[in-house]
Amino acid sequence: MSTPATDPTPQAVQSTVRPPKGGYRGTKVRRQRVRAAWLFLLPMLVALALVAGWPLLRTFYFSFTDASLSDTAGAAFIGIENYLVYDDGAWYGLLTDPVWWNSVWNTLYFSAVSVSLEVVFGIIVALLLNAEFKGRMLVRAAVLIPWAIPTIVSAKMWAWMLNDQFGIINHMLMAIGIIDSPIAWTASASYSMWAVIMVDVWKTIPFVALLVLAALQMLPKDCYEAAEVDGIHPVRVFFRVTLPLITPALMVAVIFRLLDALRVFDVIYVLTSNSTSTMTMSIYARQQLVEFQDVGYGSAASTMLFLIIALAVVIYLYLGRRQLGVDQ
Template sequence: MSTPVTEPTPQAVSSAAPPPKGGYRSTKVRRQRVRAAWLFLMPMLVALALVAGWPLLRTFYFSFTDASLSDTASATFIGIENYLVHDDGAWYGLLTDPVWWTSVWNTLYFSAVSVSLEVVFGVIVALLLNVEFKGRMLVRAAVLIPWAIPTIVSAKMWAWMLNDQFGIINHLLMAVGIIDSPIAWTASASYSMWAVIMVDVWKTIPFVALLVLAALQMLPKDCFEAAEVDGIHPVKVFFRVTLPLITPALLVAAIFRLLDALRVFDVIYVLTSNSTSTMTMSIYARQQLVEFQDVGYGSAASTILFLIIALAVVIYLYLGRRQLGVDQ
């Protein structure tokens, strides 16, 4: 007995048809969500354009002029002379200034070392705070104190503690016999960079630890219980299970700290002022703008600093989209 063959109905054909060209992006719901998103974002974008966009455009403009701090209205356009110019057989400008390149190196070195230490110690602190013990909530609150203290206040506090004559750091190190004589931590070219790195790491470890701890609290417990039953070593569990699962939170913490470190100013300026051994790009730009009153030259330094930070953001966004598998 043969089974009768039925022709597909028009409704079935239409339901089996492929989605419209463009997929979900071209649907009505998608367009409504996009319009709603822009509607909610518009007040913030307008405020951001007024607060940050206009000063940024003026900085770009001044970087191509000979403006001075005493009279910015009479600035004249000079092209890229603040960046690079050839005159009388020699090159001049920001890109030929050895002090500028020293500040670039100091910024990159400070950023790489401080962020690396903060990530490592932040993970360690988060792992310790994730363990259940008596008084854990009190310890968690105490760990956040360095991050809660304003940067200027903490930098000034450490400046007194690191003082070579009456600072407590030298007193303690001499008491235990580690050093024989006081060290000028913030005035010595050999120790000043490590001193500011130590202060920055001390202040921002809680930020990294807080993000990592939040990620640890969201991890499933089943895989860790199975690893414990199987007798797998905790170190191996950390590198094979825990670390891959908290990597997204680590990347967020690292990029935020990297952006802060690239534009660092306050903690270094309070501790070492305009010292060449610790001068960063922000301090260099401030020196040109305020002390030398050369708005054009200082704006050129600020523009390059902005471009470097913008490049770091673009790279992070690109890597983030690649990790999420977004093609467009």
């Protein structure tokens, strides 16, 4: 005999309603944590707005004026003329300046080559330092020396070593027969860019190696033990196991080095000064601001530098998130 249908009880109705993701209590706790995080970050954000935000806004403003270094208060608003203007049948401004575009190309070329070399050699050095051998701690400390030396000091040191008259680099290369006569490494248009890339790579490899080494120290050992038992080649283990696991740390190293490389100034200015073969966007902006005393035009160059760096970072982070499979 069939039983008559009964209306669902309030308890049954309530059981069919799902709580929000993470639970009601979890949502409240999450909101409290977010609120506490913003409260802790507030002093830093205020200080950052005063130290970096205000000068940045002033730079944006000056880029639309005819301000000079001797008279910034009496600057007149001229719109986008510092960037692009049509006058007497021709275009003028920063976006039509071949020297500016040459500095953009130099900056991008320097950044791409130097960061790529630093990542490759940094991984190699980190793998060597992660191996077990006698004196490993001493070698680790010695590897950090180039990174610990101030950039100005290391650049000046390399300037002496690369000098074509008394530099030890030419002396060593001539002694082993690689070159026949001294080379002006920092004065030659053919070698100057590679000279500054070499100096930058020498100095910043320890930074990348340190971050990669920290990631290697956190890897689980059971994966490598299983690969060793199965007889898998170490090179295949590196590309299939090690490299994917250290990718997040590697992305942090790349983004920090990319930011430094795109705004590079000190090492190139010390080695080659205002040479057009190595002039970067920062050196170009400094030349307009200080030497030519054109604050408006130099501010336009600085603004474009900021926008290019921001665009490069956004593209890199977007591609990195897609590679790691992070939800957009």
